[in-house]
Amino acid sequence: MESLKNATVIVTGASSGIGKATALAVARRGANVVVADLDDSGAGAVVEQIEALGVQALAIHSDVGDDNAFSVLRDETLTEFGRVDVVMNNAGVLTRGLPEEIPVAEWERVLNINLMSVVRSNAVFLPILLEQGSGHLVNTASFAGLYSYAYDRTPYAASKAAIVQLSEALVLYLRPRGIGVTVLCPGPVETNIMASIRTFGQETATRGPGAQFGIKQPEEVGELVAEAIVANTFMLPTDNQVVDVLVDRARDWDGFITKSIAAWADTPIRPVPQSGASL
Template identity: 60%
Template sequence: MRDRTAVITGAGSGIGRATALSLARRGANIVVADLDEARTRAVTDEIVQGGGAAIAVHGDVAHQSTFDALKQAAVHRFGTVDIVMNNVGVLTRGRPDHLPVAEWERIITVNLLSVVRSNAVFLPLLVEQGHGHIVNTASFAGLYTYAYDRLPYAASKAAVVQLSEGLRLYLQPQGIGVTVLCPGPVATDIAASLPPAFGPEVDTRGPGEQFGVLDPAVVGEQVAEAILSNTFMLCTHPQVRDLLVERATDWDAFMDRQAAAVAMPESGAETRPSSGSA
């Protein structure tokens, strides 16, 4: 990691901030990008005060110009870009027949098309230099279905998984690694910008009681190690693989059990998001 340059979106808090700190401790230069300018500068100052190198770039990943600015700032200050982490995600809530098309468009613009915008700017640079690593943040919600009230979020994160798989096939022979990060419950503030439910009030289910809430610092270390080992699929809670095997073995039976759980939730199974990412 030493003297490599990492561009991290959504780096002002949560998993993005934790990853920025983890990579900085390993000697990487960090471009801290976030919609919240104060947080962007706070994380940058934290890295610099710890002896690392970092710059702050305030911007909205819903706009292509943000990625142009990120590339320009990174190359101007550090000479190149070696690692790109696309980490921004937003949630919504509402029953499928009450979610407006505009809300679908908002979620997809941020969660999915931000990765597309990033690729348009950074892929040519990485391919030309013949090395680098991309980290795309997806979610457990993109791996299997455990709720119906966040369909735009789940669909966008499933698309990020598929996009990442295609990138891995294309880029690995060219010396560029790709990791897709699928967090389960993590103590982040993703729910802080959650709008009121569209239509009748809904309770948002978590991915399962067997998954404890992780500190973002743990996930930041997981991401750093995944980059170093060129790991593709990074699930914050490894036991999720058991659920995925169960689904693949008998998809219909798995969906029947999930539907029953939604209809008659066990005690504590229904939780409204307050500080988690899944």
């Protein structure tokens, strides 16, 4: 997209963190924004901030784990704004536990919210974007979907890896049809995702993706997303140092795993607080 001015942008998980920051970033570029979230109070506050920028905004209560959530988003958005230009699938949950201690039901919950929400979103919004021959999708994945740096978040990592692959398939199909796709892969970002984390079995001390990755602020990430939409950028990591990690792994995957195991054994693990950086 050449410009976000007068575009209609839907952001799920938009009451806080990266979703909120992106909603405000696109609004500053002239977009009207649908703020979709379970947190009605938080979504309403974001709408007020957006409207103060001189554009329109709409808060919609949305549980992306529900089969009907995106049909409601579509209908209310079209009623209010008459079109859909950008959909950011950003809502997600995190769970923690050793691989043998996370129940199957928890796997199903995480995959339903993190991955199947994107599938349901596509089913509702792709026909609209394809018919108009323009638009953009943003799918939030994670460094955890690019390489394994911990073993206590397997459902989350698996869901995010699937989003990366789904997004890559989509861009091959959609870009020739005038529709852009961005897959956002955050490293450590100061969000509140840890506040709602579920823990199973013994407490684990969560590892991050590497000491070289500093914690980013959501506002910085929101700006990156808005710029990526306009530039039609596909892969959007929050820290380009991740490329070096991926190249190192690609050269010798078994050697990379051996080094990772040795590093885990030698480096003390610091517990992550219940609220703070998403990892």
